[in-house]
Amino acid sequence: MSLFYISAIICAFLEAAFFNHVPFFSVKPNLILLLVTLFCFYFNFDILRVMLFCLFCGLLKDSFSVVPFGIHMLVYLFIGAILSYIARNFLRYNWRFIIPLFVFATLSQGIIYALLRFVLFGSRSSLFVVSFRVLVPEVIYGLFIFLLFFKVIKRCVIDKLS
Amino acid sequence: MGKKKKISLLFTVFIILLLFLIRLSSPNSLPKRLILNISSLPYKFLRLTFVPIESIIYCHSSLRELSYLKEENKKDKILLMQLKDAAKENNRLRDLLSFKERSEFSLVAAEVIASDVSNLRRTLVINRGSRHNIAPGNSVIVSDGLVGMVVEVSSSSSRIILINDPDFSIAAYVQSSDVTAIVSGSLEGLCKFKYLESNDDVRIGDQVVSAGRNSRFPPGIPIGKIISISKDHSGVTLFAIVNPAIRLSSLKEVLVIVGD
Numbered sequence: 001m002s003l004f005y006i007s008a009i010i011c012a013f014l015e016a017a018f019f020n021h022v023p024f025f026s027v028k029p030n031l032i033l034l035l036v037t038l039f040c041f042y043f044n045f046d047i048l049r050v051m052l053f054c055l056f057c058g059l060l061k062d063s064f065s066v067v068p069f070g071i072h073m074l075v076y077l078f079i080g081a082i083l084s085y086i087a088r089n090f091l092r093y094n095w096r097f098i099i100p101l102f103v104f105a106t107l108s109q110g111i112i113y114a115l116l117r118f119v120l121f122g123s124r125s126s127l128f129v130v131s132f133r134v135l136v137p138e139v140i141y142g143l144f145i146f147l148l149f150f151k152v153i154k155r156c157v158i159d160k161l162s
Numbered sequence: 163m164g165k166k167k168k169i170s171l172l173f174t175v176f177i178i179l180l181l182f183l184i185r186l187s188s189p190n191s192l193p194k195r196l197i198l199n200i201s202s203l204p205y206k207f208l209r210l211t212f213v214p215i216e217s218i219i220y221c222h223s224s225l226r227e228l229s230y231l232k233e234e235n236k237k238d239k240i241l242l243m244q245l246k247d248a249a250k251e252n253n254r255l256r257d258l259l260s261f262k263e264r265s266e267f268s269l270v271a272a273e274v275i276a277s278d279v280s281n282l283r284r285t286l287v288i289n290r291g292s293r294h295n296i297a298p299g300n301s302v303i304v305s306d307g308l309v310g311m312v313v314e315v316s317s318s319s320s321r322i323i324l325i326n327d328p329d330f331s332i333a334a335y336v337q338s339s340d341v342t343a344i345v346s347g348s349l350e351g352l353c354k355f356k357y358l359e360s361n362d363d364v365r366i367g368d369q370v371v372s373a374g375r376n377s378r379f380p381p382g383i384p385i386g387k388i389i390s391i392s393k394d395h396s397g398v399t400l401f402a403i404v405n406p407a408i409r410l411s412s413l414k415e416v417l418v419i420v421g422d
Contacts, residue, residue: 012279013201016287017208020277021215026351026411027281047169051176063197064279066313066321066329068187070180072280077176113282114349120184123328124395125349133350134281 003156004053008035012060025137029145030106032057036076037102038153040083042093047084054080075112079105095154102146103139110135190298190314198287199316205276205287267380268421270294274413275319282349284324286310288416291318299378301419307384307407308332308372309416320418324410325385326353333373334385339363342373345385345404353386355402356394364391370404380419 011031019028039053058073065072083105091097110130117123146153217224272288290296292315302309302322310330314321323330324347331346334355341362345355358364368388374381386404394401 013204013208015279016201017205017276018212021212023411028277028279030281032279048172051173055176061279063194064201064276066189066278066283066285066323066327067280068184068189069191069193070183070187074177074180074184077173077180081173110282117328117349120181123349125328129350129352130282138281 004035004039005056008032008053008057008060011035012064016064024141024144025133027134027137027141029141030109030138031142031145032061033076033079033105033109034102034142034146036080037083037098037105040080041087041091041098041101044084044087047081050080050084051077071113071116074116075109078112079109082108099143099146102142106139106142107131107135110138194314195316198314198319198321199291202275202287202289202316202319205319206289209273209275267419269417270296270420271415271417272296272320273415282328284327284347284351284410285313286322286324286413286416288320288322288418289318290418291316291320293317295420296320296418297420301379301383302416303383303419304408304413304416307386308379309408309410309413311378312418322416322418323347325406326351326410332379332385334370335373336364336388337369337371338365339368345370353404353406355388355404356399358391358400358402360400362400364388364400364402366390 011034015028015031019031036054036057040050043049043053054076055073058071058076059069061067061072061076062069083101086101086104087097091101111127114125114127114130117125270290272290272294274286275289276287278285296312296315298312298315300312302311308325310322310324310327312320312322325332325345326347328347328349331344333342334345335342339362341358341364343355343357343362345353348354355364355370366388370385370388372379372381372383372385374383384407386406388402389405391400391402393399
């Protein structure tokens with residue numbers, strides 16, 4: 001459990017200060033969201049634990065970003081609730097389901113963020129253009145990182161939790 | 163109360179609290195400044211670890227850039243000599259006409275050490291802060307154009323929002339036709355020249371520069387070139403997409419304007 005929290009802090013720093021030098025179509029991988037997906041997938045039975053971890057990850061995102069405190073916390077709270085519901089009711093503990101779950105989480109966080117900005121600040125965006133220019137490259141890069149470090153993730157997380 | 167009801171209640175309470183937190187949060191708040199200060203050291207460390215990797219990746223392009231810069235430097239030296247003569251003549255004429263001396267703004271050079279963790283926001287963290295006279299609202303430029311504005315400042319680092327960030331906007335005008343409107347960023351990462359009227363003389367390829375009227379931004383700084391013009395969602399006004407004059411995703415050093 002603590003491994004997830006420490007990894008989230010490390011991933012936040014890597015996203016801010018390392019991966020900005022190796023962008024893919026001007027986009028960085030969303031490692032924190034990948035961690036949230038893994039966490040929600042394997043701890044879907046304990047909603048409180050999922051909520052606390054999502055709030056922590058959202059707080060990290062808010063701290064290292066220019067957004068007001070609370071926006072990413074709210075986005076990740078929603079995503080955690082949706083992911084754990086899907087994992088609990090429809091998916092078995094098969095690691096291959098992490099991939100479509102991560103794709104769904106990335107697209108959802110962009111849509112929820114754009115909707116929040118519209119509701120709270122009246123800011124309009126083209127969801128199609130946001131998805132095409134930002135979210136799709138983010139998904140591809142995130143999956144690349146996941147597959148690159150899959151053996152490490154499998155040994156440290158998947159096999160231990162299985 | 164059943165477990166499910168407790169969880170739902172807790173979820174609702176969290177949402178309400180977070181909505182209040184979002185509304186109450188302000189830019190450049192004390193927690194943000196503290197986090198910026200604390201995180202600047204790990205940012206600098208990570209930046210240093212990437213330098214050897216970067217030098218291998220960009221070795222070939224760096225050598226090409228070096229020979230190009232040498233050629234440009236030769237041309238710039240000749241231009242500088244001509245401009246020095248022009249400046250002397252300008253000062254002489256101003257003295258004659260008893261003009262007030264225009265005060266030059268002072269610049270602080272800074273290195274980019276980190277960027278925003280979110281891909282939907284475009285900000286950079288630089289290694290200069292309030293100790294170097296940087297304050298929120300300062301303009302940030304490079305030699306080729308406008309970069310953005312300082313929004314958060316700690317003692318040793320600052321956060322700047324780029325011109326294609328959704329919370330950035332600036333008064334700008336088209337150099338060729340003096341049409342004035344607002345350039346702002348967007349969630350899509352594009353710069354939009356907004357609130358144009360249908361009879362405005364705006365064409366694809368026009369250069370857009372900062373207007374500088376009643377704002378912190380000096381006038382005449384290049385922002386970008388217009389690449390397309392479309393109707394707004396309201397159907398009443400037009401907006402143009404502006405291609406930024408500089409490559410915002412590969413900035414390494416910037417200049418912050420600190421004087422008036």
